[in-house]
Amino acid sequence: MAKRIDVKDVDIYYGKFHAVEGVTLSVPPRSVTAFIGPSGCGKSTVLRTLNRMHEVIPGARVEGQVLLDGEDIYAAGVDPVQVRRTIGMVFQRPNPFPTMSIRDNVVAGLKLAGVKNRKKLDEVAERALRGANLWTEVKDRLHKPGGGLSGGQQQRLCIARAIAVRPDVLLMDEPCSALDPISTLAIEDLIGELKKDYTIVIVTHNMQQAARVSDQTAFFNLAGVGQPGRLVELNDTEKIFSNPDEKATEDYISGRFG
Numbered sequence: 001m002a003k004r005i006d007v008k009d010v011d012i013y014y015g016k017f018h019a020v021e022g023v024t025l026s027v028p029p030r031s032v033t034a035f036i037g038p039s040g041c042g043k044s045t046v047l048r049t050l051n052r053m054h055e056v057i058p059g060a061r062v063e064g065q066v067l068l069d070g071e072d073i074y075a076a077g078v079d080p081v082q083v084r085r086t087i088g089m090v091f092q093r094p095n096p097f098p099t100m101s102i103r104d105n106v107v108a109g110l111k112l113a114g115v116k117n118r119k120k121l122d123e124v125a126e127r128a129l130r131g132a133n134l135w136t137e138v139k140d141r142l143h144k145p146g147g148g149l150s151g152g153q154q155q156r157l158c159i160a161r162a163i164a165v166r167p168d169v170l171l172m173d174e175p176c177s178a179l180d181p182i183s184t185l186a187i188e189d190l191i192g193e194l195k196k197d198y199t200i201v202i203v204t205h206n207m208q209q210a211a212r213v214s215d216q217t218a219f220f221n222l223a224g225v226g227q228p229g230r231l232v233e234l235n236d237t238e239k240i241f242s243n244p245d246e247k248a249t250e251d252y253i254s255g256r257f258g
């Protein structure tokens with residue numbers, strides 16, 4: 001079930017380095033939000049704090065609140081592993097387990113959670129692969145290794161793996177940057193389908209992609225070298241790309257900056 005995300009006054013540090021300052025934003029359920037901005041402004045850093053993935057980086061630290069349907073994911077007693085199951089993530093480079101079968105890749109999370117029933121696992125694998133628009137391409141080779149698929153198929157396999165555990169939110173960190181244009185379009189179409197069921201946040205360097213897939217766009221920027229990244233503007237995607245409120249946004253999207 002798609003849920004709403006509210007980020008409230010979040011600051012993010014890597015050790016002593018203040019990477020991101022004062023970010024407040026909301027992501028409605030069943031919508032796509034794109035994060036855009038120049039390299040190093042903190043897009044991936046903010047994305048990772050939405051499911052506590054930054055905690056795997058030594059020294060990374062967050063101040064502020066991230067609420068999932070009003071519940072603070074950083075509250076005492078909240079299990080980060082559970083948070084990451086509820087808020088799934090797809091990375092820049094497709095990262096299936098290469099020697100594991102396609103079917104086992106998809107249900108890896110469920111198996112880890114102790115689900116053993118073969119029929120149930122087969123059902124989930126089919127549902128997730130259909131959801132990721134990959135079923136017809138792989139249904140006759142489910143027991144072949146995931147590493148044998150094309151890059152675009154591998155990325156859809158990773159999306160299937162993410163949705164197999166029925167998350168509420170899907171985070172995507174430049175999911176098409178390693179893909180060719182045809183595979184990119186397949187993923188973009190898929191994002192359009194998935195937003196009927198999920199809340200989606202996508203980091204992208206490709207502004208046309210942000211314009212094509214997202215409902216709202218967040219533009220991040222740096223005030224200067226060595227300064228923390230900040231959220232400059234969050235608005236409807238149509239407005240960001242036609243008549244943004246901030247001059248810095250307009251300069252960036254019109255190519256006068258970055």
Ligand SMILES: Nc1ncnc2c1ncn2[C@@H]1O[C@H](COP(=O)(O)OP(=O)(O)OP(=O)(O)O)[C@@H](O)[C@H]1O
Pocket residue numbers: 014017019037038039040041042043044045046057205229
């Ligand atoms: N693991 C890390 N350890 C230390 N500093 C980091 C780490 N990851 C990112 N940073 C720093 O935090 C800042 C924000 O980086 P981040 O990767 O979030 O930016 P980004 O906007 O996603 O950039 P890009 O578009 O190039 O991927 C940068 O100054 C970066 O060097």
